[in-house]
Amino acid sequence: MKKLLKYMDGYKIQCILGPIFKALEAIFELFIPLVVKNIIDVGIANSDKPYIFKMVGLLIVLAVVGLSSTLVAQYFAARAACGFSAKLRGALFSHTQSLSYSELDTLGTSSLITRMTSDVNQVQNGVNMFLRLFSRSPFIVFGAMIMAARIDPKVTWIFAATIILLLIVVFSIMAITVPLHKKVQNKLEKTVLLTKENLAGVRVVRALSREAEEETAYNEYNRAMTKALNRAGKVSAVMNPLTYAIVNVGIIALVYNGALSVEASLISQGAVIALYNYMSQILIELVKLANLIVTVTKALASASRIEHTLEEKNSLTYGNEDICTGTVEFKDVALKYKNGGEPAVSGISFFAGKGESVGIIGGTGSGKSTVVNMISRFYDASEGEVLIDGKDIKRFSQNALREKIGVVPQRSVLFRGTVAQNMRMGAPDASDEDIISSLKTAQAYDFIAERGGLDADVEGSGKNFSGGQKQRLCIARALIKKPSILILDDSTSALDFATDANLRKAIRELECSPTLFIVSQRAASVMHADKIIVLDRGEPIDIGTHKELLDRCDVYKEIYYSQFRKDKEASV
Ligand code: ADP
Ligand code: MG
Numbered sequence: 001m002k003k004l005l006k007y008m009d010g011y012k013i014q015c016i017l018g019p020i021f022k023a024l025e026a027i028f029e030l031f032i033p034l035v036v037k038n039i040i041d042v043g044i045a046n047s048d049k050p051y052i053f054k055m056v057g058l059l060i061v062l063a064v065v066g067l068s069s070t071l072v073a074q075y076f077a078a079r080a081a082c083g084f085s086a087k088l089r090g091a092l093f094s095h096t097q098s099l100s101y102s103e104l105d106t107l108g109t110s111s112l113i114t115r116m117t118s119d120v121n122q123v124q125n126g127v128n129m130f131l132r133l134f135s136r137s138p139f140i141v142f143g144a145m146i147m148a149a150r151i152d153p154k155v156t157w158i159f160a161a162t163i164i165l166l167l168i169v170v171f172s173i174m175a176i177t178v179p180l181h182k183k184v185q186n187k188l189e190k191t192v193l194l195t196k197e198n199l200a201g202v203r204v205v206r207a208l209s210r211e212a213e214e215e216t217a218y219n220e221y222n223r224a225m226t227k228a229l230n231r232a233g234k235v236s237a238v239m240n241p242l243t244y245a246i247v248n249v250g251i252i253a254l255v256y257n258g259a260l261s262v263e264a265s266l267i268s269q270g271a272v273i274a275l276y277n278y279m280s281q282i283l284i285e286l287v288k289l290a291n292l293i294v295t296v297t298k299a300l301a302s303a304s305r306i307e308h309t310l311e312e313k314n315s316l317t318y319g320n321e322d323i324c325t326g327t328v329e330f331k332d333v334a335l336k337y338k339n340g341g342e343p344a345v346s347g348i349s350f351f352a353g354k355g356e357s358v359g360i361i362g363g364t365g366s367g368k369s370t371v372v373n374m375i376s377r378f379y380d381a382s383e384g385e386v387l388i389d390g391k392d393i394k395r396f397s398q399n400a401l402r403e404k405i406g407v408v409p410q411r412s413v414l415f416r417g418t419v420a421q422n423m424r425m426g427a428p429d430a431s432d433e434d435i436i437s438s439l440k441t442a443q444a445y446d447f448i449a450e451r452g453g454l455d456a457d458v459e460g461s462g463k464n465f466s467g468g469q470k471q472r473l474c475i476a477r478a479l480i481k482k483p484s485i486l487i488l489d490d491s492t493s494a495l496d497f498a499t500d501a502n503l504r505k506a507i508r509e510l511e512c513s514p515t516l517f518i519v520s521q522r523a524a525s526v527m528h529a530d531k532i533i534v535l536d537r538g539e540p541i542d543i544g545t546h547k548e549l550l551d552r553c554d555v556y557k558e559i560y561y562s563q564f565r566k567d568k569e570a571s572v
Pocket of ligand 2: 368369370410489490
């Protein structure tokens with residue numbers, strides 16, 4: 001929590017004024033039983049109506065002043081809490097943006113979402129409640145006790161005993177419920193993860209008829225969470241009857257003691273009523289305090305999770321050199337993912353000259369994406385060297401890597417807006433002509449023109465485009481930067497063969513002649529490349545041209561002939 005306090009900067013005044021007004025409210029409240037006492041002892045005892053009206057007026061004034069301080073306090077506390085949480089959420093968001101793939105893998109998207117939503121809300125609640133109650137509760141509890149002692153010193157022990165008993169009950173109940181609430185929070189996170197996966201993959205789940213299994217898994221988590229919540233609820237339910245019983249026993253003692261004292265004319269009748277009122281105030285306050293502590297404990301747990309996320313630092317450091325030619329060389333490279341056991345790829349060595357095209361082919365999970373992700377430095381090689389322009393990739397600036405390397409990832413991602421807005425994401429200054437020429441190269445201009453050109457709407461995640469259209473738009477977006485290195489990671493998989501071939505031809509004719517990496521499972525997409533790397537289970541089986549591989553590489557032959565009939569050579 002300490003490290004998060006810096007986001008409270010700018011709200012210091014609110015943090016001081018809130019509790020001060022809350023304390024004022026408490027003081028006004030403490031006066032009320034005294035006024036009531038006077039109404040009874042002076043007003044009613046002497047049948048002094050004007051006095052009674054005066055005192056009732058005073059009660060109303062106390063109520064209005066008390067309410068005003070409450071409103072002011074509430075306002076300051078809410079301002080501070082909301083401002084704080086807004087800053088915190090912003091900080092989390094920009095921090096996540098700065099993390100590398102490796103850290104994002106470790107943290108996980110769904111945890112990040114929970115951090116930014118439910119955890120931040122929890123902390124906001126905690127701050128709000130804390131600012132409102134931490135000054136009020138001690139004031140009321142000890143204030144009421146002192147006031148009571150002033151009315152009748154003999155009852156101090158009744159108050160002390162009741163408060164101690166109440167504290168014991170409240171804190172033992174909390175000792176049980178707080179860990180339960182933590183458990184619920186963890187379960188909630190798992191449920192969010194499951195929900196997210198299921199919603200994202202709802203088509204796959206249905207296509208594979210796995211609804212029943214998914215539902216069972218989901219219900220299991222849901223049930224476990226409900227169980228924990230139920231237990232916490234049951235234990236908390238004991239709190240009210242127990243505390244009320246204790247307070248009522250205290251009140252009986254007070255009234256009994258009061259009756260004797262009144263009879264002996266030691267204290268007045270009004271004093272007994274005042275004592276009774278102070279006792280009730282203490283009860284209510286302690287129950288509130290218990291709630292405050294539960295909220296604050298939850299908030300602290302959330303805060304420590306947020307802190308943990310903010311502490312996760314980008315492990316990549318960058319140099320300041322720029323990419324010129326765009327040659328790429330791998331020297332015996334291996335990559336082991338942080339959360340994976342075995343290296344995902346190993347022993348990768350190849351050289352790609354300026355303007356050359358390299359095909360990478362292999363089955364799913366063979367490590368194709370892993371290899372190209374090291375060129376754009378989404379991940380750093382765990383072993384071996386990755387060189388661009390003959391220099392270690394770590395010597396380039398982040399900007400150079402982003403500007404000069406065009407990556408079209410396996411999953412096409414478009415954002416809500418217009419086509420032009422999407423296209424300008426990588427190059428804000430691109431002219432309409434640039435965009436059109438990129439769209440043409442990417443074979444995307446025709447269907448965009450049909451939809452009204454660059455201002456055509458793109459719905460969230462590009463829902464209003466087909467898979468192949470999305471892929472071509474993503475390729476166009478990568479081309480606008482005129483990259484020195486272009487990576488197409490399985491990004492033509494949804495295109496028909498002819499469009500795919502036209503696209504490759506258009507890219508080869510580009511003026512910037514990028515070094516081209518084509519990742520695919522289709523032989524047709526890579527067969528015209530200058531070099532083809534055949535991957536199998538993370539190992540490079542062979543590197544060569546289509547002809548060479550067809551002669552000597554069994555895996556390549558197998559892939560090729562599974563897609564083209566032996567007797568009929570592909571004519572693309
Ligand atoms: P391909 O692109 O050929 O389908 P990938 O390069 O995506 O294959 O994956 C290769 C292997 O690395 C797979 O076994 C996959 O499980 C693993 N892998 C890929 N990405 C990650 C990741 N972010 N964290 C852990 N393991 C991963
Ligand atoms: Mg892949």
